[in-house]
Structure formats: structure tokens, C-alpha cells
Amino acid sequence: MIGVSFFRILRAAGNNFLRNVWLSIATTVIMTITLLIVMFLFFANVFGLEVINNIQQKIDLSATFMTEASEEQMSKVVRNMEQRPDVRAVQFVSSDEALKIFRERNIDKPYIEESLAELGKNPLPASMFIVATAPEYYEDIARYLGDDQFGEVIEEVSYEDSRDMIQRLISIISTIKNAGFIITIVFAGLVILIMFNTVRLAIYSFREEIDIMHLVGASRWFIRGPFVIESMLVAILSVIITTGIIYPLLNGIAPELQRYFLEGYAQQEGFNIYAYAVQEWPTVLGLQLAVALGLAIISSLIAIQRYLNS
Amino acid sequence: MITFNKISKVYSKESAALHDVSLKIPTGDFVSIVGQSGAGKSTMLKLISAQERPSEGMIVIDGWDITKIRRWQIPHLRRQIGVVFQDFKLLPKRTAFENIAFAMEVGGAPTREVRATVPHILKLVNLAERANAYPDELSGGEKQRIAIARALAYKPQILIADEPTGNLDALHSWDIVQLLIKINKLGTTVLLATHNDEIVNALKKRVVTLNDGKVVSDKKSGTYKL
Numbered sequence: 432m433i434g435v436s437f438f439r440i441l442r443a444a445g446n447n448f449l450r451n452v453w454l455s456i457a458t459t460v461i462m463t464i465t466l467l468i469v470m471f472l473f474f475a476n477v478f479g480l481e482v483i484n485n486i487q488q489k490i491d492l493s494a495t496f497m498t499e500a501s502e503e504q505m506s507k508v509v510r511n512m513e514q515r516p517d518v519r520a521v522q523f524v525s526s527d528e529a530l531k532i533f534r535e536r537n538i539d540k541p542y543i544e545e546s547l548a549e550l551g552k553n554p555l556p557a558s559m560f561i562v563a564t565a566p567e568y569y570e571d572i573a574r575y576l577g578d579d580q581f582g583e584v585i586e587e588v589s590y591e592d593s594r595d596m597i598q599r600l601i602s603i604i605s606t607i608k609n610a611g612f613i614i615t616i617v618f619a620g621l622v623i624l625i626m627f628n629t630v631r632l633a634i635y636s637f638r639e640e641i642d643i644m645h646l647v648g649a650s651r652w653f654i655r656g657p658f659v660i661e662s663m664l665v666a667i668l669s670v671i672i673t674t675g676i677i678y679p680l681l682n683g684i685a686p687e688l689q690r691y692f693l694e695g696y697a698q699q700e701g702f703n704i705y706a707y708a709v710q711e712w713p714t715v716l717g718l719q720l721a722v723a724l725g726l727a728i729i730s731s732l733i734a735i736q737r738y739l740n741s
Numbered sequence: 742m743i744t745f746n747k748i749s750k751v752y753s754k755e756s757a758a759l760h761d762v763s764l765k766i767p768t769g770d771f772v773s774i775v776g777q778s779g780a781g782k783s784t785m786l787k788l789i790s791a792q793e794r795p796s797e798g799m800i801v802i803d804g805w806d807i808t809k810i811r812r813w814q815i816p817h818l819r820r821q822i823g824v825v826f827q828d829f830k831l832l833p834k835r836t837a838f839e840n841i842a843f844a845m846e847v848g849g850a851p852t853r854e855v856r857a858t859v860p861h862i863l864k865l866v867n868l869a870e871r872a873n874a875y876p877d878e879l880s881g882g883e884k885q886r887i888a889i890a891r892a893l894a895y896k897p898q899i900l901i902a903d904e905p906t907g908n909l910d911a912l913h914s915w916d917i918v919q920l921l922i923k924i925n926k927l928g929t930t931v932l933l934a935t936h937n938d939e940i941v942n943a944l945k946k947r948v949v950t951l952n953d954g955k956v957v958s959d960k961k962s963g964t965y966k967l
Contacts, residue, residue, distance in 0.1 A: 439846050450834060643830050646790075647891065648819035649847040651812070 440656035447661045451636055455665065458629045462669035462723060463676075465625070468618050469722050470677050470715070474704060479607060481702050482692045492569050493589040494576050496557040498526075500584045508584055509559055515575075517568035522560045529555040556586065623726060630727075631734040634658055641738045655735050662731040666723035673719055681705040742767055743789060743899065743930070748798035750784050750954075758784040759795075760954040766932070768803070768898065771925045773941045774934045775965055776951035782934040785951070786901045789932070790822050791815050803898065820848050823892025823900040823929075827907035829884045831876040837863065837887045838872040844894040858894065866890040866920060882913030889920055899930045906937055914940065938965035 448455045496505050505523070512521045524532070530553045537543040547554075563569050576588045634641070637658075644654045685705035708715055745764040751757045759781045766772055774782045787793040788800055791810050799808045807818060831840050838859055845855045863869045866886040876884055885905055892900055902921060906914035918940050925931045935941060941948055941964065948963030949956060958966065 436849055639830075640832055643832060643843075644847055646819065646824050646830065647844040647847050648816040648895070650816045653816075653847055 436653060437656075440653065440660060443657035444660035444664060447633075447637065447657050448664055451633060454629075454633050454636065455661075458633060458662075458665045459668050459672070461625055461629050462665055462727070463672045465726065466669055466673040466719050466723055467676065470673060470719065472614065472618065473715075473718060474677075474681070474708070477707065478688065478692070478704050483603075483607070492561045492563070492572055492576075494559050494561070494585050495587045495589070496559070497584060497586045498556050500557070504584045505557055505559075508581060512559070512561055512572075512576075515572070517564050517572065518561055519564045520562040524558050524560070526553050526555055526557045529553075529558065623730065627730040627734060630658070630662055630730040633661070634731070634734050634738060638738060641735075651739055654739060655732070658731045658735050659728055662727035663724055666720075666727040670716070670719045670723050674716065677715075678705070678708065681708050742801075742803060743932075744799075744801040745785075745788075746799040746801070748788065748795045748800060750781075750788065750793060751796045757796075757954050759788075762798075762951075762954070762956055764949065764956060764959065766930060768930055769925070769928055771922070771931045771944070771946040772933070773944060773946060773948045773963075773965075774932060774951065775936070775938075775941055775948060778936075780951040781954040782951055783903055784954075786824075786903050786932060786934055789899070790824055790901060791818050820895050821898050823889075823895075823897035825885070825888050825892050825900065825902040825905045827904040829876070829888045829908075831884055831887060831891075833876050836873050836875055837868060837879065837883075837890075840876070840887055841891045841894050844891045848895045850895070862890045862893055865893070865923075880913070881909050882916050885909060885913070885917050886920060889917070889924070893924065893929075897929065899932065900924055902931065902933045902935075904934055904936065906935065906940065911939075918944070941965040 494508075496508075509521055509523050512518050530547075533555060534544070534547075561572060563572060573588050576585055641654055682705045685703050688704055689702070743764075743766040745762050748759055748762045749757060750759040762781075762785070774785060776782050784793060788795055789802070789807075791807055794810075795808060799806060801807070802818070802821075805818075810818060832843065835843060841859045841862055842855045845858065850858070860869060860872070863872055866889055868883060868886055868890070871879060871883060871887075874883075876887070879887065885908075889900075889902075889905070900921070905917050905921075909917065914937065921931050921933060922944075945962050947961050948958070948965070950958035950963075950966065
């Protein structure tokens with residue numbers, strides 16, 4: 432009996448879909464647009480975080496050592512910094528290395544070489560570059576390095592120069608996250624309204640049938656079932672269409688995105704949004720199915736409720 | 742047995758559709774319910790099929806007090822009560838066969854039983870040859886016979902007919918009445934709400950007359966008198 436009823440509900444759902452084929456297509460289109468918006472927000476978030484992460488990694492704090500500081504003193508400071516939990520990486524650049532880099536950068540400027548020869552000694556001090564695990568830690572690290580205990584070793588901490596930029600970045604990251612969240616909520620609200628009304632329109636066209644189902648003793652699930660399953664059918668169809676659109680689209684725009692946003696960020700050169708989408712396909716598919724089926728089931732249940740109570 | 746025990750139905754403070762109605766309808770009875778428009782005929786029928794709930798009193802159908810029937814129990818009740826309306830209420834996109842089968846499917850009848858029973862019911866209402874016709878292709882009388890066939894699909898104990906001849910000419914009206922008599926002879930309790938005095942007088946069956954929501958007359962072999 433339950434099997435027969437379930438089969439009939441499935442058949443009725445299929446028939447509903449085909450009988451109102453234009454409305455079914457319209458609902459599928461709305462659902463597909465919804466999923467495309469959700470997927471856009473999802474990938475924008477993933478890619479945005481990746482870009483922010485790259486910018487964060489580019490920002491560092493540099494400390495210049497006193498020319499009188501011994502190698503042992505400098506190594507001690509470097510080790511000290513490496514042990515801090517808020518420090519991701521420390522790069523030590525010796526006085527000789529600094530000179531070498533300086534010469535390489537100015538190889539086309541002969542007057543620089545002449546000036547250095549005139550000086551007769553290496554004017555560049557040793558330094559270290561510190562990358563924090565998060566931008567907000569730079570201030571603490573800078574304060575720590577400015578402490579008296581390092582007074583004889585460290586000449587200058589250059590964090591002050593980039594403090595504004597770091598603060599701005601923290602503020603931008605926070606704004607982007609909040610705005611993304613608000614935009615997602617607003618879109619989700621709009622989409623629920625649109626979906627709900629589209630499903631309600633579909634159900635409205637079956638009001639006569641629902642009325643008769645009531646009269647001949649159909650159970651509430653027998654009445655509700657075909658509409659819920661039809662909505663789920665629309666949801667699955669929309670997921671298939673959306674997947675068919677986003678993967679080729681991501682494949683097409685991934686190189687451009689990489690070139691435009693991530694160029695010069697050597698450490699993350701490998702990030703490709705298409706490769707990410709392929710690798711994370713269960714998440715991408717799962718998110719779509721969760722959104723589509725969730726919206727479809729909730730919308731159809733709410734929309735049919737009115738007719739169930741009649 | 743259908744029992745109405747001091748039933749009142751109030752839609753608004755100004756008007757009571759039914760007022761203190763008490764009535765007993767034995768199984769297998771054929772009862773015509775007559776009265777002017779607004780007398781409470783349709784309300785009475787709606788109360789039996791739980792489309793409405795009484796404001797006061799108790800309704801018992803075969804020992805089942807349906808006054809405080811729970812929502813999930815309503816489908817079970819309605820599968821025991823066939824309902825026929827003036828406007829037929831057929832599904833326009835389904836054939837005559839499918840309209841009848843639909844009622845059986847809704848009740849959970851196995852497919853084999855549906856395929857075997859529907860032709861019999863179509864034969865009972867003399868429309869076997871119109872099985873594949875859509876409602877648009879049927880005359881008013883044929884539509885009503887299909888509606889009655891649908892109401893009979895799940896072998897109800899009670900058949901409620903609310904002005905079933907209201908949209909039909911005299912000839913087709915008599916067809917429908919003959920069909921109702923035939924169904925009643927097979928053991929189904931028939932409740933017929935009508936304005937048609939000729940039919941009521943010719944039936945020579947029990948007549949309950951309503952006026953302003955009250956039973957003003959209840960005669961075993963009555964006539965149409967308002």
C-alpha cells in the first residue's frame with residue numbers, strides 16, 4: 432500500500448511537471464539563477480579569501496639590525512621570533528646578502544656602483560623580515576621588538592611605515608566578510624520569496640485538483656507529496672544545469688582571474704579556481720543540492736499549506 | 742446510522758446556518774433534504790463530510806463521533822462518504838476512466854483492483870462506452886453520472902448529493918435520480934439536497950424540510966412543501 436502510494440505520488444509529480452511544462456521551466460530557470468547567484472557568492476568568497484591571504488602574506492614587518500650587533504646576537508633574535516606563535520615566517524638577510532640584492536636591482540645604474548666603491552665599505556645593515564600569522568599581530572610584534580631588551584641589537588623596526596596599510600587591510604577584510612554575509616542573507620531572502628511565489632503559482636494552477644483530492648479522501652501527504660517531489664525534481668534539474676554552466680565558465684575565466692588578481696604572489700601562484708572547483712566537487716555539488724532541495728522543499732511545503740487547510 | 746444531536750452551526754453572530762437540529766438517518770435510508778436557499782441544506786451535508794465543524798452538538802456516523810474529528814482522520818471519514826455536487830467537480834485534464842480511478846488511487850486501492858473496478862462502475866452508470874472521453878466532451882448528465890461513479894469508486898456507505906440536478910434539464914435530472922435510487926437499492930445511504938419539487942414528490946421517500954436552519958418537517962414518505 433505504501434509502495435503503491437509512493438509510486439503514485441512519484442507519477443503524479445512527473446505528470447504535474449509535464450502538464451504545466453512552461454511553469455515547470457520557469458521554476459527551473461528561477462532555481463538555476465538562484466543557484467548561480469549562490470555559487471557566485473561561494474566562489475567569490477573562496478577566491479576573495481585567497482587574494483586577501485596573498486596580500487596578507489605580502490605584508491611584513493622588517494627590523495634593521497645595528498651594524499655593531501654580532502651574528503650571535505642577531506641569530507638569537509631571529510630564533511626568538513621564530514618561536515612566537517603569532518609569527519609565521521622569519522627571513523634573515525645579512526649585510527652581504529642585502530648588498531648583493533641591492534647591486535642586482537641597480538645593475539643598470541653605474542653611478543650606484545661608483546658610489547659604493549667610493550664609500551669603501553658595505554653601508555647596508557643586516558635585517559630580518561617577519562610575516563605574522565594574521566595582520567592584527569604586527570602591532571604586538573613591533574612593540575615586542577621595540578622593547579629595551581633589543582635596544583643594543585635592533586636599530587629600527589619598520590612596522591610604523593606599513594601600520595596604516597595593515598590597519599586598512601584588517602578593516603577591508605572585515606568589511607568584505609560582513610558585506611558578503613549581508614549580501615548572501617539579502618539574496619537568500621529574495622530567492623526564497625521568488626521561489627515561494629513561483630511554487631505557489633504552480634500549486635495555484637492545481638487548486639481544483641487539490642480540492643477534489645480533499646473530497647475523495649486523499650491524505651495530506653498524498654496531496655502534498657507530488658508538489659514536494661515536483662519541486663525536488665526542479666531542484667535536481669537546476670543543479671545539473673548550474674553545474675553544466677559553472678564548470679566551463681570557471682575553466683574559461685580561471686587563467687584571467689589568476690593573471691589579474693594573483694600575479695606576482697609567487698607563493699600562491701598555483702591557485703586556480705577551476706582546479707579548486709574540480710578538487711572540491713563534493714562540496715560544490717553538496718552546497719548546490721542543499722540550497723536547491725532546501726529551498727524547494729520549504730517553499731512547496733509553505734505554499735501547499737494554505738490549500739491543505741482549505 | 743447518522744445521528745445529529747442538537748447540532749448548531751453559526752457562521753456569524755447575525756446568522757445561524759443550523760439551529761438545534763436533531764435527526765436520525767438509518768443505514769440504507771434515502772432522505773431528501775429540502776428548503777429554500779440558505780435554509781441550511783448544504784451546511785448539513787458539509788457537516789457530515791467534515792468540510793465544516795458544528796458550533797454545538799454531536800454528529801455520530803456508525804458509532805463514530807465526528808464532532809471533534811482530528812485532521813488526520815478526515816481522509817478516512819471521506820473514503821466512507823461519496824460526495825456529488827451541482828458543478829460536478831471533475832478533473833478537466835483526465836478522462837472519465839481516470840477521474841474515477843483517481844478517487845480509488847487516492848484511497849490506496851491496488852492498481853489491479855482499480856483496473857478491474859472502474860469498468861464495472863462505468864457500466865453501473867451506463868457510461869462504459871465513454872470511458873476515454875474528457876469532461877469537455879461529455880454532456881451535463883454524463884458529467885454528473887461520472888461524478889456519481891467517482892463517488893461510488895471506493896464503495897462508500899453514504900452518498901451525499903448536493904443539488905446534483907441543479908445544472909441539468911428534466912430528462913437528465915431523472916436519469917440521475919434513477920441512478921441514485923439504484924445505488925440506494927444496493928445498500929448505500931443516500932442524502933439528496935434539492936430544490937426540485939417534482940423529483941421529491943415522485944420519489945415518495947423520506948423528506949426533511951429545513952427552514953432558517955431548523956427542521957420544520959420530517960416525514961417518512963413526504964412531499965415538497967416549504
